[in-house]
Amino acid sequence: MTTRTIAAVMMAVLLAAPGAVLAQAGQDQAKPAQLVKLSFDDKGYVVTPSTVTKGVPVKMDVDLDTVKGCMRTVVIDAFNVKQTVKAGATTIEFTPTKSGPIQIVCGMNMGKGQFTVAEPATK
Ligand SMILES: [Cu+2]
Numbered sequence: 001m002t003t004r005t006i007a008a009v010m011m012a013v014l015l016a017a018p019g020a021v022l023a024q025a026g027q028d029q030a031k032p033a034q035l036v037k038l039s040f041d042d043k044g045y046v047v048t049p050s051t052v053t054k055g056v057p058v059k060m061d062v063d064l065d066t067v068k069g070c071m072r073t074v075v076i077d078a079f080n081v082k083q084t085v086k087a088g089a090t091t092i093e094f095t096p097t098k099s100g101p102i103q104i105v106c107g108m109n110m111g112k113g114q115f116t117v118a119e120p121a122t123k
Helices: 001-027
Strands: 035-040 046-047 051-053 058-062 073-077 082-083 091-094 100-106 114-118
Touching: 035 082, 035 114, 046 114, 073 091, 082 114
Parallel strands: 035 058, 051 114
Antiparallel strands: 035 046, 058 091, 073 082, 073 100, 100 114
16 A cells, blocks of 8 residues: 555545534434423413323423413423523423423422323334
8 A cells, every 4th residue: 555545545534524423413403303382371381292202302392472471481300401481492302211290380380280201102
């Protein structure tokens, strides 16, 4: 192998590396997510649909028309979520890591609601 060939191989490796990283980042974004909506009625928080699957990332879009004031600080202790939403930033993302009934409260522990995490279907 000549020095020139070795140099060419090294160039190829250097050029390929950033592309590989980009491809991986793209794959992460393509991960399937469960889309749910968070609203608020006279009883408290409402998650629609009310059941999600364990282990699959959730994207929760908060309806600012019904979720107002301090209720916009959304706390889901079970999954270490504490996030204040506002216009232009209404999505809360988390991955449910355990199943069962999950509580949602506001930052002051006033408004309450619940949704269900189900075990993934067995095939
Ligand atoms: Cu509150």
